[in-house]
Amino acid sequence: MKRRLMLTAAASATLLAACGKETATPAGKPAAEAKPVSIDTITAQAKGFSVGSSMASRVVYVFFDAQCPHCAALWDASRPLRSQARFVWIPVGLINEKSFAQGAAILGAPDPAAAMDQHEAALRAQQGGISAMGVADAGRDAVKRNTDLMNSFGFGGVPTTVSKDPQTGEVKTMEGSMPTATLAKRLGLNAPG
Numbered sequence: 001m002k003r004r005l006m007l008t009a010a011a012s013a014t015l016l017a018a019c020g021k022e023t024a025t026p027a028g029k030p031a032a033e034a035k036p037v038s039i040d041t042i043t044a045q046a047k048g049f050s051v052g053s054s055m056a057s058r059v060v061y062v063f064f065d066a067q068c069p070h071c072a073a074l075w076d077a078s079r080p081l082r083s084q085a086r087f088v089w090i091p092v093g094l095i096n097e098k099s100f101a102q103g104a105a106i107l108g109a110p111d112p113a114a115a116m117d118q119h120e121a122a123l124r125a126q127q128g129g130i131s132a133m134g135v136a137d138a139g140r141d142a143v144k145r146n147t148d149l150m151n152s153f154g155f156g157g158v159p160t161t162v163s164k165d166p167q168t169g170e171v172k173t174m175e176g177s178m179p180t181a182t183l184a185k186r187l188g189l190n191a192p193g
Contacts, residue, residue: 034154037162037171045149047142048090049112052082060187061088061162063150066102066129067095070177071159072120077180080192089116092147094158101132103146104139163187 042061062078064071078087089112091103102119109115119130150160153173161174166188174186184191 035152037153037173039162039164039171042090042149042162046088046090046146047107048088048146049107049116050086050088051113051116052078052086053084054086056084056086058085058166058187058189059088059163060085061090063090063092063146063155063158063160063162065092065094065099065158066106066119067099068158069123072123073177074159074161074183075116075120077178077183080180081184081187081189084189085187090146090150091143092150092158093143094147098129098132100140100143101135102129103143104135105130105132107142108135108139161187 039059039061046061048061060078062071062074064074075089081087091099091107093100093103106112106115106119115130123129150158155173155175157175159175159177163172164170165172172186178186181191183189
């Protein structure tokens, strides 16, 4: 019975993450163990790549796994919002070993956004994603550090976005993918017309 409850709780957490729940406290670790989510800490410690308007005052940090289909959906959903915000995509390794290698390959590419587009197209075509041949250990180490940082906040899944509320300045987190209009609303951006 206890095992069934644990499995049900895990399944519920996964479904909530996939549905784009918004939370003020991290769901992956008990509140006593997770450190407070800090944009300053993410900025200082995470290694990611930016897409969108470099002049935008709104910055959205996205923890993603290269093997995650929900992350791919959020990549596509965020595309129409890039003129209003800068999205910083931070690869982590949660799903399998390919997550680390492909995340490192995307980070190490001359144009990480183009590499991400190539990766997502290859995944949709069922070709396994971007090649990670010859990826340096330093890239894998960066993805490992990103993963450790994400886990330290207690996040329960990917994708997880972190941003500041434009009116209150409160740090907001959202787990899971969502359509463009929902993402825009939750980030305080204008939905594309």
